[in-house]
Amino acid sequence: MAHKNFCGLDFGTSNSTVACRFGDQIELVPVEGESRTLPSAIFFEFSDGSACFGRAAIRRYVEGAEGRLMRSLKSILGGSLMEETTRIKSRVYSFKDIIGLVLGRLKAEAERAAGAEIERVVLGRPVHFVDDNPAADRSARDALEEIARAQGFREIDFQYEPIAAALAYERTVNEEQYALIADIGGGTSDFSVVRVSPEGRRREDRSADVLANKGVHIGGTDIDRLLSLRKVMPLLGSRSERRGDFGHKILPVPNAFFVDLSTWHRINFLYKPEVGRELQSLLRDSLSPELIERLIGVIENKRGHSIALAVEAAKIELSARDRAAVDLAEIEPGLSAPVTPGDLRDAIADRLGQLSACLGATLESAGLSAERIDVVFLTGGSTAVPAVREAVTALTPRARIVEGDLFGAVGLGLGLDAQRKFG
Structure with a gap:
């Protein structure tokens, strides 16, 4: 049996995914019924203290069940709430504990699909968990690693989410391209300029192909x-x-x-x-x-x-x-x-201006003019908002627009990165 004990895990502000290897292929796994996305939500039932996740969590809240709904937990990473606790009925949870429950559920679903214990993971991360605060950004990354380790992952690596999306897109190309990756999800907007190519798919070291990474804390x-x-x-x-x-x-x-x-x-x-x-x-x-x-x-x-x-x-x-x-x-x-x-x-007019400024800074950091960009690859649910999409694509009018799997491209790319690092 091929090694299956690794995965790529995208813990998102709004939705989460996991990708594992099956044979020679990396695929997203079902994480809630047949769905390959899990809304990043948890509902604690007051009646018995149990927790449910994803669509089931939101459904229980909408049905009026006595309990507590929590969502957008990724937004807590790097903030003051990270070290705080909250009481749910008679039990006190840290916010790390609650995020851990969501990661644990994703890990369990991945292991169920893979038929093996999974101990190695590449976790997605935004370019910046926290804007303009390197110490808080490092604290957020360390906290996520600590949470993942507490759930049983022994080897943990990270990859920028837009780079993961680039790896997913690269599987489809048949010539070298300069790709601007726009990953605009529930919590952050991240941009990368990456040189993608059929030959690049076979290279283990991709550092020379990553020309720029920028991000700003704006999302859905x-x-x-x-x-x-x-x-x-x-x-x-x-x-x-x-x-x-x-x-x-x-x-x-x-x-x-x-x-x-x-x-x-x-x-x-x-x-x-x-x-x-x-x-x-x-x-x-x-x-x-x-x-x-x-x-x-x-x-x-x-x-x-x-x-x-x-x-x-x-x-x-x-x-x-x-x-x-x-x-x-x-x-x-x-x-x-x-x-x-x-x-x-x-x-959102002010936020659209910030997105445009971040995009311009990304191109400047890459040392490329807008005319050199061959393709803009869109992923993340917020790229479906027309005003956001227009702000992202306005700077590169000659580029071809490619819409990836809005909720799955990052998770799939993290799985590809995990295969490169652990497979």
């Missing part, structure tokens, strides 16, 4: 947050006003509640008792009490993730239609927030 969850802040949070009282102390001043309502409610990995922090007390105080001073009452209802009924899911669904719908609505009927019958592609573009 940022798009969701900004769209929510612009179109949904005003329905819950953001941008409204309150009376100041002693009623002498009119002040804006604090924005922190709405930022947390729009940010996947911070929603659960709003369910603490002290937040409820703060909101009751805010209600007494509010000049729009009906909106703050609506906000309080969302928090008391723990429906923050319902809003986040509805915003995400509307964003996805806008990729194919010229209008959509954020369905908030679960919050209040008939309540919705209409959105258009223009609304989305306006909400």
Whole structure:
């Protein structure tokens, strides 16, 4: 039997995949039923303390089961929450423990598919876990390695996610090309310029073919947050006003509640008792009490993730239609927030500028003009957002656009890299 005890594992902000070797081929393995992607979500059942993952986790939350949904956990790596704990009913978990449960589930599914214990792994990583902070970036990488080792991986290596995507794309080429790889997922936007070729597939050392790597902490969850802040949070009282102390001043309502409610990995922090007390105080001073009452209802009924899911669904719908609505009927019958592609573009205008700047810096670092780029390879779910796609492709108008497997190209490439390193 060929060695199967290695894999490539893409632990993504929104979705995760694993690739293993079967015979002479590297393939993505089923990780949830027949699906080869696992939404990076976990739901803890309050009734018995058990956990479920992926689509099942989201389904249990939507069904109204008593429990706690957690998603976008990769965003915690490198941040202040990494060393903190959270109580789920009577048990206290560190966030490393929770990420470990997701990685452990992926490892178990890979071993089930491969029919062998897997001890060696190439993990994907963004170019920067944390922007402009090398110490925090190193801390995030070390934390992910520690978590993987605790799940039973003995040999661990890393590969930049856009380089992994380049390896997946290279399997399809029949001539040398300069490829700009754009991997824009749930948490980060990463770019690489790579020389790909049929001959390159056979070379073990590819360092000379990697001309540039750049990245910025912008992804699908940022798009969701900004769209929510612009179109949904005003329905819950953001941008409204309150009376100041002693009623002498009119002040804006604090924005922190709405930022947390729009940010996947911070929603659960709003369910603490002290937040409820703060909101009751805010209600007494509010000049729009009906909106703050609506906000309080969302928090008391723990429906923050319902809003986040509805915003995400509307964003996805806008990729194919010229209008959509954020369905908030679960919050209040008939309540919705209409959105258009223009609304989305306006909400993320600053981020689009940052993407363009990062792309320009990538080309400059590679020492290539835009005209030298033969192909732009798109992967990551956020490249399906038209405004994002336009920002990515505008700098290289002569390049051919190739859309890879939006959710699987990185995982497949990590498997190819694992074969090169461990196979």
